[in-house]
Amino acid sequence: MKRLLKITFILLFTIILLLGFAVPVNMSNGTWYQQFFPNLNGRVISDITFIDSLNGFAVTRLSSTNDTNYILxxxxxxxxWSIVYRQYTYSIAPFNKVKFLNKDTGFVGGNNLLKTTNAGLNWIALPLPAGSYSEDFYALNEDTLWFADHIPFDGGLFxxxxxxxxxxxxxDAGPAPNPDHVYMYNARIGFMTRSSNLLYKTTNSGVNWFTIPG
Structure with a gap:
């Protein structure tokens, strides 16, 4: 009986080994396939988001000064993809982030902060404090918005x-670099970074911030 089990095990192992060499391994990308944007004339995509399985938005980074940002x-x-908005700018500030709260209301940050309420058909520029631009932003809801600008003096977290x-x-960090990223978990608790390596947290809606060691 033991001999029969041993022979059966050897035969089974041999069959598995032979099948392993005989059956080719599938090295394809599975369900991944390459997609293409229209000609962006050297601009690169800086951020992308999808509202659902069909509808998505992307924004571009400038290739030089005196150039045009795109929303696609x-x-x-x-x-x-189709270009739904163009913004000419004299500066090098790119569109750097796109975020939607729902299928209609979304925001794009960059040289200024843009908003749409009709799924990207039209965009309006929200007024920002003089001398600042949206290096990063977070839309907690349609009313409560945050943006960061790392530039000393004029910048800060707003x-x-x-x-x-x-x-x-x-x-406001004064002459030192100001925050460059912001994320709000809710109306009270949030996080920001300075110089990309200093992490801060607030638990009272940004009134006070304390560093998180790491």
């Missing part, structure tokens, strides 16, 4: 609680 939209899962009509500086 896809309605068929990224298979085709918050609006009335849809971007007015802004209040929540952090």
């Amino acid at each position: 939209k896809s309605t068929n899962s990224g298979d085709n 918050r609006s609680t009335n849809k971007g009509i007015n802004w209040e500086r929540q952090y």
Whole structure:
């Protein structure tokens, strides 16, 4: 009986070994395939987001000064893209982030902060404090918006609680580099970075910030 089991085991192992060499390994990309944007004339995509399985938005980074930023939209899962907004700028500030709260309301940050309420059909520029631009932003909801600008003196961390009509500086580093990224978990708790290696946290809506060691 033991001999029969041993022979059976050897035969089974041999069959598995032979099948392993005989069956080719599938090295394809599975369900991944390459998609293409229209000709962007040297511009690169700086951020991309999808509202659902079909509708997505992408934004571009400038290739030089005196150039045009693009907002692109896809309605068929990224298979085709069309340019829905162009913004000419004298500076090198790119479109750096796109975020949607729902299928209609979204924001794009960069040289200024743009907003749409009709799924990207039209965009309006929200007024920012003089001398600042949206290096990073976070839209907690349609009313409460945050943006960061690392430039000393004019920059800082700003918050609006009335849809971007007015802004209040929540952090100012003076002559030192100001915050360059911001994320809010809710209305009270949030995080920001300075110089990309200093992490801060607030638990009172940005009134006070303390460093997180790491």
